[in-house]
Amino acid sequence: IKDGVAQCITDLGGSPDSHIKALHSKLECSGDASLQNALDLVHGYLGQIPSYGHREVLILYSALSTCDPGDIIETIQKCKQAKIRCSVIGLSAEIYICKHLCEETGGSYTVALDESHFKDLLMEHAPPPPAIAEFAVANLIKMGFPQRGAEGLIAICSCHKEAKVGGGYTCPRCKARVCELPTECRICGLTLVSSPHLARSYHHLFPISSFIEVSLTPSNSHQRLPRNCFGCQQIFSTTGNIPILRVACPKCKQHFCVDCDIYIHESLHNCPGCESFK
Structure with a gap:
């Protein structure tokens, strides 16, 4: 958003590579900012998202005003009606x-106080928000799992309409070539995904339960508690007279250290103890 104009730098897509590359291209700010033009652009793009998808936009705004060509209140109501x-x-x-x-x-x-606070605020938007019950529509959609193209094979990419050597993916229905996943086949309209994408969605739909803190009290001091973290095998030693904090999975009852607890819930999204019993 600069010089009163809102521009689309990259097209909507599930691959972060093109978005990261565009952000690293030294984008500069100039002129007045128009929040209304930005919302009109967002409405045009997200209005086509199917009902089972999330329509969400995150705006990083540094200006102290907005210079708009029309009634921004009306534009806000238009975004509200489109459930954006x-x-x-x-x-x-x-x-x-x-x-x-x-x-x-x-x-x-929210308003960022400093650079570290801005990073924390930005990362709060990384997990997908919970769906509102009245807006969440369950639909069955057809998906295809394309195969990786052979190296050295020349094929025309359907998304960029260019001849490329090797790489890419082949649509299982029409055999068209696409560059990245997830995407929608430009020829037959089939949604193309890979198994890691479905696993990522599953982790957000069914997150791991919070681990329970295990406190060493006289009532459980006689019990034989594990000496090692089930994840990293670190010994639960004591610092002076203070034991290292440990947590336990409510399902498999395995004990973990705090570092493994953070790694499991923020990155791994699977409990090693529960997975070992499967």
């Missing part, structure tokens, strides 16, 4: 119109 959830992270100070936008669309509005 708008969240804003302010980089300067709180602005009323940004707060009003987030309140109307069900998003969150």
Whole structure:
């Protein structure tokens, strides 16, 4: 958003490579910012998302005003009717119109205090938000699991319409070549995914239960508790008279250290103890 114009840098897609590459291309700010033009652009793109998908936008806003060509309140209501959830992270100070936008669309509005606080606020938006029951529509959709193209094979990419050597994926229905996953086949319209993408969605739909802190009290001191963390095998030693904090999975009852607890819930999304019993 610069010079009063909102531009689309990259197309919507499930692969982060193109988005990261665009962010590293030294984007600069200039001129006035138009929040209304940005919302109109968002509405045009996200309005086509099917009902079973999330329509969400995160705005990083550093300006102290918005220079709009029309009625921004009407544009906010249009986004609200399209069920587009708008969240804003302010980089300067709180602005009323940004707060009003987030309140109307069900998003969150925060203002970063410093660089580390900004990173924390940004990472809070990484996990997908819970679906609202009245908006969540369950539909069965057809999916294809394409095979990786052979190296050295020349084929025309259907998404860029260019001849490329090796790589890419082949649609199982029409045999068209695509560059990255997940995507929708440009020829037959089949949704193309890989098993890791489904596993990633499953982890967010059914997250691991929070581990329970195990406190060493006189009542359980006579019990034979594990000496090692089930994950990293680190010994639960004591620092002076204070034992190292340990947690236990409520299902498999295995004990873990705090570092493994964080790694399991934020990165692994699977309990090693529960998986070992399968």
